[in-house]
Amino acid sequence: MVFSGCCGVGRVFGGPGRSGPGWGRVWVVWGGGCFTAGSGGFYVGGVRTVCVSLGERSYEIRVGSGLLARLGEWCRDLGVSRRCAVITDERVAGHYLGRVMGSLEGAGLEPVAVTVPAGEGSKRWQVVHRCHDALAAARLERRSLVVALGGGVVGDLAGFVAATYLRGVPFVQVPTTLLAQVDSSVGGKVGINLGAGKNLVGAFYQPRLVVADLDTLGTLPEREYRAGLAEVIKYGAIADGSFFGRLEGVMGGLLSRDAGVLEEVVARCCEIKAQVVSEDEVEGGRREILNFGHTIGHAWEAVAGYGRWLHGEAIAVGQVLEAELSCRVVGLAREVRDRLEGLLERAGLPTRVRWTGRRVERLLGAMRLDKKVRDGRIRFVLLRGLGCAEWGHVVEEGLVREVLGS
Numbered sequence: 001m002v003f004s005g006c007c008g009v010g011r012v013f014g015g016p017g018r019s020g021p022g023w024g025r026v027w028v029v030w031g032g033g034c035f036t037a038g039s040g041g042f043y044v045g046g047v048r049t050v051c052v053s054l055g056e057r058s059y060e061i062r063v064g065s066g067l068l069a070r071l072g073e074w075c076r077d078l079g080v081s082r083r084c085a086v087i088t089d090e091r092v093a094g095h096y097l098g099r100v101m102g103s104l105e106g107a108g109l110e111p112v113a114v115t116v117p118a119g120e121g122s123k124r125w126q127v128v129h130r131c132h133d134a135l136a137a138a139r140l141e142r143r144s145l146v147v148a149l150g151g152g153v154v155g156d157l158a159g160f161v162a163a164t165y166l167r168g169v170p171f172v173q174v175p176t177t178l179l180a181q182v183d184s185s186v187g188g189k190v191g192i193n194l195g196a197g198k199n200l201v202g203a204f205y206q207p208r209l210v211v212a213d214l215d216t217l218g219t220l221p222e223r224e225y226r227a228g229l230a231e232v233i234k235y236g237a238i239a240d241g242s243f244f245g246r247l248e249g250v251m252g253g254l255l256s257r258d259a260g261v262l263e264e265v266v267a268r269c270c271e272i273k274a275q276v277v278s279e280d281e282v283e284g285g286r287r288e289i290l291n292f293g294h295t296i297g298h299a300w301e302a303v304a305g306y307g308r309w310l311h312g313e314a315i316a317v318g319q320v321l322e323a324e325l326s327c328r329v330v331g332l333a334r335e336v337r338d339r340l341e342g343l344l345e346r347a348g349l350p351t352r353v354r355w356t357g358r359r360v361e362r363l364l365g366a367m368r369l370d371k372k373v374r375d376g377r378i379r380f381v382l383l384r385g386l387g388c389a390e391w392g393h394v395v396e397e398g399l400v401r402e403v404l405g406s
C-alpha cells in the first residue's frame with residue numbers, strides 16, 4: 001500500500017487490509033491530501049475572480065454585487081451566436097428573469113426564456129425533454145448559448161440540456177442560491193435524478209463562465225440559504241482547517257448575509273472547488289473528497305422522497321455521520337466531529353435522524369447505487385483531521401448500519 005500522508009501530494013491508492021480498532025475487519029482503498037489557505041481569487045476590473053484551470057476548457061467564476069447588469073456584455077464576449085436561451089425556474093423568473101433578459105438584449109443578443117417548475121422534481125427526463133423541444137422551437141444553433149439562471153436544480157438541469165442539445169452547446173451558469181454559488185455552478189457535474197438515486201444520469205460538461213451575483217441572495221428564503229451553508233462548511237471540513245475556524249468566527253455575519261463576509265466566503269469556497277476540479281476533472285480520485293457527507297446524504301434524499309429534505313439538509317446529517325465513521329475507522333479526534341456538528345447546528349441545519357430497521361436497509365440499498373461504488377463495495381470519504389479528507393474507504397457494512405442507527 002502507498003500512502004502520501006494527510007498533507008502530502010494526495011494521490012494514493014492501496015490494497016485491501018486495514019483494521020479499525022475494535023470493529024472487526026475494515027477494507028480500504030484510499031487516498032488523501034489537503035490544502036494550504038488561499039485568498040479567494042483576485043480582482044480583475046474590480047470584480048473578484050477565481051479561475052478553474054482546465055486547459056482549453058478553463059473558465060472564470062466572477063463573484064460580487066451588481067453583476068447581472070454586466071451579464072449580457074460578458075456573454076457576448078464569449079463569441080456566441082445572437083440567439084440564446086435562458087433556462088430558469090418559476091420562482092427565480094419572478095425575481096430576476098426580466099433583468100437578465102434586459103442585460104442580454106442590451107448587449108445585442110436575442111434571448112428566449114424557458115421556465116421550469118421550481119424544486120428537485122425538475123431534475124428528471126420529462127423536463128429535459130421539454131427544454132430540448134423549446135430550444136429546437138427557438139432554432140438554437142451550435143454556437144447558441146444556454147444561460148442557467150437559478151439554483152443547483154436549474155444549473156444541473158440546464159447544464160445537462162446544454163451538454164446534450166446538438167451534442168453540446170455553450171452554457172453559462174448564473175447561480176442564485178448560496179449552494180449554487182459555492183458549489184453546483186462550478187466543476188461541470190450536470191445531470192438529473194432517477195427514482196433509484198441522485199444524479200444517476202448526467203455528464204461532465206463545463207460552463208464557459210460562472211457569474212455569481214451576491215445581490216440575488218437577498219431574496220433567497222431562509223431555509224434554502226441555510227442549506228447552502230452545509231456545502232460551505234463541508235469545504236472547511238475537507239480541505240482547509242483554518243477556513244473552518246474562520247467560519248466558526250463569522251457564522252453570525254454569514255447568517256445575517258453580510259455582504260463582505262459573503263464575498264470572502266463564496267470566493268474561498270469556489271477557489272477550493274476550482275483547485276480540486278482542476279486536478280481531477282472527471283473524478284478519477286481526489287475529486288471524491290467533494291462528496292464528503294454525500295454517500296449517506298444522497299441516499300437519504302432518495303429514500304425520504306426527492307424534495308422533502310433539501311440537498312444541503314441531507315448532507316448536513318451525512319457529514320456528521322461520516323465524521324462519526326471517521327472517528328471509528330481512521331481515528332478522527334472526537335473534538336473535530338463535535339466541532340463539525342456544532343457549526344452545522346449553529347447554521348440551523350439538522351444533524352441527526354433516528355433511522356431504524358427497514359429504513360436503514362433502504363438507505364444501504366440506495367448507497368449501493370452511489371457513483372463511488374467499486375465492485376459493489378460502498379466507498380466513503382473520511383476525515384483524518386480537520387481539513388484533511390481521504391477518499392476510497394471501504395467500511396464494513398455492520399459498522400455503517402450501526403452508525404446509521406445510532
Ligand SMILES: NC(=O)c1ccc[n+]([C@@H]2O[C@H](COP(=O)([O-])OP(=O)(O)OC[C@H]3O[C@@H](n4cnc5c(N)ncnc54)[C@H](O)[C@@H]3O)[C@@H](O)[C@H]2O)c1
Nearest residue numbers: 091092118119151152153176177179184189216219220311
Ligand atoms: N452539480 C453539482 O456539482 C452540485 C453540487 C451541489 C448540489 N447540486 C444539486 O443542486 C441541487 C440543490 O440546489 P439548490 O439548493 O440551489 O436548490 P434549488 O435549485 O431547488 O433552489 C432552491 C429554491 O430557491 C429558489 N430560488 C433560487 N434562487 C433564488 C433567489 N435568489 N431568490 C429566491 N428564490 C430563489 C428556487 O426557485 C428553489 O425553489 C440538488 O439537486 C443537488 O443535487 C449539484
Ligand SMILES: O=C(O)C(=O)C[C@@H](O)[C@H](O)[C@H](O)COP(=O)(O)O
Nearest residue numbers: 183187189198199287290291294371
Ligand atoms: O462537484 C462534485 O464533485 C461534488 O461532489 C459536489 C457535491 O456537492 C454535489 O452534490 C454533486 O452533485 C454530487 O455529485 P455526485 O457525483 O455524487 O452525484
Ligand SMILES: [Zn+2]
Nearest residue numbers: 231294311315
Ligand atoms: Zn452537494
